[in-house]
Amino acid sequence: MNETLLFQLLLNGIVIGMTYALIAVGLSLIFGVMEIVNFAHGQLYMVGAAAMLLMVSAFGLGYFPALVGAVLLTAVAGFFLYQGLLRHLKQGEFERGIILTLGIGMVIQNGANLLIGASPRVVDTGFSFIQLRAGGLVIDAHRALAMGLAVIALAGLHGVLRFTRLGKAMRAFAQNREAAFMVGMRPSLIAGQAVVLGIALAGLAGASLAPVFTVHPAMGMPVLFKAFAIVIIGGLGHIPGALAAGLIIGVSESLVGGYGSTVMQDAVAFLAMIAILMARPQGLFGKGVRV
């Protein structure tokens, strides 16, 4: 077996897995605090990528200013989505939340189709043809940046959840809603911030991957498919679990794609999800089943 190929595949898998984790962690955060599965998450990832395209092509910004602008734009979109729509969901209205977010996702995706057309577009920043090499391994600059940003964002999120009042409040809500109500936490405030944070993470993933892949309105659905499998494998609402599962899926997809077939590569995430549901329904890291 060729060792360089193996290491290259592992590296690619880790890079893509980190960005999967970024998306899945946002999904998990929103589920943990609001108890809704955000079906528009994939489309918000697309909004991040489209905003990056806008910043780079229309405004001529460089990589980092464009990235910051794109993430802010997605976060603002998330803020208005929460204030305008998601805020009206009451607790226990699980199906209603799905229908609402699905509708939002449809409007975003097909609206983008009308606005920018269905054809894929390339985001050309100044780093497009730079590659980093080390010991026979090759990684292009955009991928390295996407992974670095994901690591920074996840570390930052960990810090927020662990050490700030807001983060503690979010964890409190995810653990026990009633108790959090009783000690006087404001659900609308906490939930709003969790939604904006989760959507901003999806936006970051979209913006940092836009130059790696291409930007088109339907790009969100396949990514949502992976993120769903990851949150089930890691345990719904379990954030470190989502990170670990993201890496597992990213690496195994890369290995299967490299040594097997693309058909199997598509199926890996789904089969892993089914296997976990059969063997360990609470997810790899979940402690017990939450209903």
Place this chain on the structure above:
Amino acid sequence: MTAEVGRIGLQPASAARTLYRPLLAAAAAAFVLLPWWAPSSYAVNVAILAMTFAVVCTGLNLIFGYAGLLSFAQVGFWGVGAYVSALCAVDLGLSPWLCFVAGGLTAAVIALALGVPALRVSRASFVIVTLSFTLLLGLLARNWVDVTRGPLGIPGLPAPEVSIPGLGTFSGHQPTVFFYIMLVFACIAIGAIRVIVTSPVGRALKALNQNEPLARSQGIHAVRHQLFAFAVSALVTGMAGGLYVFHLSIVDPTIFDVYYVEMMLIIVILGGPGSFWSVIVASGVFTVLPELLRISPDLRLVLFGVVLVGAALVLPGGFGGWLEQRRLRAWRRNLSS
């Protein structure tokens, strides 16, 4: 006392009430005779689409409206039925009649296999697993070229044929013939689901939906009932998918399009989950209305999204739920006066 209440509740309110049955019969007769007065075969094709959606959405209504499980796998079952039927006809050369039954049975078996892991944890995991299933099938239809022929699909499918002694053989490629094939299938499929929802099984499903712990304490086996409903909805949906692609005479990966997910959800949600006839009426309304308004497909999907958001915010029980609440209010008013 209860008999008295029932009588008051059923009291006809106006002249419209007494005309209800004859009007319904006339509308049904007009629909059955549609190919003979329709201005074009285009109208017949729209009616075929409406009947297809009526079957598929009644299947979704069984699993979502009655059993309370929001399933996104219906489009997957519909596509499985379509592909299995097409492959049976093209690769094995079987009769289209056998093929579409095989398609439905395959979908039902997959539903049983998928339902076991999907129902294990929570309603959230059911939704996630079923949507993932549909998305995976869409990817497989595109990429598993050896079997599915990839994005180009399988063209030139045969149509089912009907032989009537003394009159000859009629090919389903003619819209009029296919209209009656679909009409018979829709009546059987919808009738079967009607039998299920009014049977003890249907009442058990409703009880599980309203209060699962209570229903289970009464000895109702939750997973067994839910799996049964899931498999039945998959069976009719798969058969409908198979018939539908014989009508189109081609199957390609767009059969798994999100468009169908949206259509089915809009019809069931606006019709009212758990309202049997409202969903069937909604199937007609939401297939005919966009055709009449001639909205471009891209804009149509945006509007569908807006409709879904609006329905989730304003009318969670759908039109059927709204009618039911009105009926209950009138009933209470009668009681108190």
